[in-house]
Amino acid sequence: MKSIAITAYGGPDVLQLEERPMPAPQAGEVLIKVAASGVNRPDVSQREGNYPPPAGISDLPGLEIAGEIVWGDLAHADNVWSLKAGDKVCALVAGGGYAEYCVAPIAQCLPAPQGLSLVEAAALPETYFTVWSNVFDRARLGLNEDGQPESLLVHGGTSGIGVAAIQIAHALGHRVFATAGSEEKCRATERLGAARGINYRTDDFAAVVKDLTHGRGVDVVLDIIGGDYIPRDIDCLAADGRLALVAVLGGTEAKVDLLKVLMRRLTISGNTLRARSIKFKQAIAQQLVEHVWPLSESGRIRPEIHASFGPGEAPEAHRLMESNQHIGKIVIDWSK
Incomplete structure (x- = not known):
């Protein structure tokens, strides 16, 4: 098969x-003929030598794919949707997605x-799994004590994760703010779907958010x-409020006023998906199909x-990814 390999770090x-x-x-696995890879x-971090795959995982980059099932352990108990050979699927993988x-x-x-x-389905797994796991599971974005939808601030609003978070939260009735450059x-x-896009280059996003919420602030920050x-x-x-940290593109260290955390009962959580167990990811997959797939299939x-x-x-x-000029997802189409 054809594959896209990292021949050296760089x-x-x-x-x-x-x-x-x-x-x-x-x-417990199936072989997929890949139509597209997200x-x-x-993937950029792995190419640079900063994000090696977990033990036993392919050295090929690629964390999300879409295509058709060829064969595999289809009788396994984890096949909760009764998938069969020839079915069109998208999948979250820990590596190996840049291949036919x-x-x-x-x-x-x-x-x-x-x-x-x-091609569109290949753009879903990595971002949707990340958003659902962190925003809705860990940070518990939902209804407040008055039964009203909570609010969300999304950084990197035009990244793959940002776009997914804005769309899903907005479709579920939440007020969303987003930063972009x-x-x-x-x-x-x-x-x-964001109520307001905030230009972080020209505006103090914290001041803008406080103003837009009449001094209250948002319930969750991604x-x-x-x-x-x-x-x-x-x-x-x-x-x-809850802060969900999923990447550190701006640095790994921060100076935090812990008194603010204590006095306002804040929660800070961090999470990466790649090394989590199959059982953990399966639970997210089931929630996505239940709560998010209907939003997709209805066109919302x-x-x-x-x-x-x-x-x-x-x-x-990869050059486009590193330029930060994109809005949404970048995909490798294996039919080209």
């Missing part, structure tokens, strides 16, 4: 097409939502930046595909 040009043996599914920031064929735990395979192409991107977040955003996130939060949310590239154009896909 810049985008280290991504090269290679012939690899087709993987064979083990117990491109994500962790990929194995995936059947527990992490979801039926491709009706109405979406496989240009007026064009701010308007894009509003088109996607942060992919870290670093010096953390103390400002804390200033954005209402009493009993839809993945935002910024660009698709052929397998031989993987370096260009």
Whole structure:
């Protein structure tokens, strides 16, 4: 099979097409003929040598795919949707997604939502799993004590995670604010469902959020930046607010006023998905199919595909990711 390998740690040009043996599914796994592979920031980190795959996982990058099941352990108890050979699915994987064929735990395979192409479906798993796990499970975005939908601030509003968080939370009735680095991107977040896009280059997002909420703050902050955003996130939060940290693009250290955390009963959580157990990811998959798939199939949310590239154009896909010029997802289309 064709695959996109990391031939050495470094810049985008280290991504090269290679012939690899087709993987064979083990117990609880299926082989998927990949139609499209999502491109994500962790793929860039792996290419740079900063995010190695877990033990026993393919060294090929790629954390999300969509395609058709070829064969595998379809009789396994984790096949809760009775998937069969030929079914179109999208799947979260721990590696190996940049290839024509990929194995995936059947527990992490979801039926491709009706109405979406496989290129669109490939843009779902990594971001949707991340958003649901962190915003709705860990940070418990839901209804307040008065029965009203809580509010959410999303950093990186035009990233893959940001777009997914805005769309899902808005579709579920929550008031969403989002930060982005240009007026064009701010308007894009509003088109996607944010009540206000805040340009972090020209505005103090904490001050804007407090003003928009009449001094109260938001209930949940989803942060992919870290670093010096953390103390400002804390200033954005209402009493009993929750901060969900999922990446540290802006740095790994922050100075925090712990008295604010204590006095306002705040919760700060951090979480990455790649090394979590199959059982943990299966629980998220089931919640997505129950709560989010109907939103997709009704047309209330839809993945935002910024660009698709052929397998031989993987370096260009990574350059675009690193430029931060995209709005939504970048995908590798294996039909090109």
